[in-house]
Amino acid sequence: MYARVKSLGIFGFDAFDVTVECDLSNGLPRFDLVGLPDAVVKESRERVRASIKNCHLDFPVSRITVNIAPADIKKEGALYDLPVFVSILKASNQLNGETDDYAFVGELSLDGEIRPVNGILPMLMCAREKGIKAVFIPYANKLEGSVLSGIDVLPVQNIYQVMQHISGVNKISACYEPELTQMKTTYNVDFSDVKGQADAKRALEIAAAGGHNCIMVGPPGAGKSMLAKRLPTILPDMRFSEKLETTKIYSIAGAIPKGEAIIGERPFRSPHHTVSAQALTGGGTLPKPGEISLSHNGVLFMDEFPEFDRRAKESLRQPIEDGVINISRTLGSVTYPSNIMLVAAMNPCACGFFGHPSKECKCSDAMRKRYMDKVSGPVLDRIDIHIEVAPVDYEQLSCKTPEESSDDIRKRVNRAREIQQKRFAGTDISCNAKMSPKMTKEYCVLSDDANRLLKMSFERLALSARAYDKILRMARTIADLDESENIELNHISEALQYRSLDRKYWNSEV
Secondary structure, rough: EEEEEEEEEEEEEEEEEEEEEEEEOOOEEEEEOOOHHHHHOHHHHHHHHHHHOOOOOOOOOOEEEEEOOOOOOOOOOOOOOHHHHHHHHHOOOOOOOOOOOOOOOOOOOOOEEEEEEHHHHHHHHHHHHOOOOOOEEEHHHHHHHHOOOOOOEEEEEEEHHHHHHHHHOOOOOOOOOHHHHHHOOOOOOOOOOOOOHHHHHHHHHHHHHHHHOEEEEEEOOOOOHHHHHHHHHHOOOOHHHHHHHHHHHHHHHHHOOOOOOOOOHHHHHOOOOOOOOOHHEEEOOOEOOOHHHHHHEEEEEEEHHHHHOOHHHOHHHHHHHOOOOEEOOOOOOEEOOOOOEEEEEEOOOOOOOOOOOOOOOOHHHHHHHHHHHEEEEHHHHHOOEEOOOOOHHHHHHHHHOOOHHHHHHHHHHHHHHHHHHOOOOOOOOHHHHHHHHHHHHOOOOOOOHHHHHHHHHHHHHHHHHHHHHHHHHHHHHHHOOOOOOOEHHHHHHHHHHHHHEEEEHHHOOO
């Protein structure tokens, strides 16, 4: 006897459709599971066997062969327990009803309860594309599945509910709650908490408006981490497509916060400086998303930037430049999106007080150079904005005048992003920082005075071609904040300020 049911799987960032076939034949009792399964999938034989017996069903006393196709893609995880269970019941004529329109995903406990699995959202998106009408998912994944329209998502708590629905005894209602995707984000921090630091706030506003990367250099206690942690509060509102794409990554990683249906706010990831290059980029036998991909459409904050492993810092080159990260392993290569804003923070020297107005630096020139050289020229050149964060004096800290709030700053950022969305309509470009060289030439039109200043600065500062493009894109963002059609002299001069800090601290040409 033979039966076939549909399921789904995950490889890298994409889901794929799976067919689970079961054949019952004469011979000595045996349970074989094939189709390139990993150890967890192989163990499903024992979970399924115990579940069938504990649910007072008959486990077939025959030779059982279960194939999980396609056989050339590695299968991992316990999500195939439910389709294997259903295929055996169908093949042994213990389950009546058509299952051709259904797909099944879920881990089984030994008593027939259905446990949650990772990757529900991308699998549902794949099922919708493949024309599958309904998918059974674990009840614990209900919130995640309820944000997707165009397909019936059937959350189930145990195998009895699955059997009753298929046989028509007790139908399960499909879940779809679109209001979950429109929840307003609230923050516990605000830019009004930061006293002083007007220049740094302005630079971060430009970074948020254009999606630019930035590095902050300053002594301990100047407010670098405080500023960075408040950056998400001024980032532009996420579009629904961005929410879905971000949630898809978190679903694969199993990192969706409990009780949340969708990632509604821009991610803010702050890995410790001891993080490995593999944890940052992603890895494993079947590569999982790393910190870079988990920061997609949000902020990757790297505090104490020089203290990160050199391989970890250098691994930022591709995602900063291309917006994706490619991971190659023996079983194949995967590409994860990594449209991130990198925000790095560091001290000006090992002791942290080089250039401090009141504290003496204890580092020698050699020590200072050795510390700063931990950040390579190629990485520094890929960071758009270089900010010096000076220490705040008593008068600024004790000032009672209220600082500008995040809501006020975000309004300007959203207006600038709206201009950019109209500019890049019909393309996959979301902000000025991601413009191609051709777009940079087309949209970054300089006035005569601005062009003369940029030419003079390019020659005197020996800027690289990459730095030239980044200055133009920054100036375009500054002009957008001013709602100016062309880039004027004041726009280009402000952009040039953010590319001069390396001369002070690195004393090198990039």
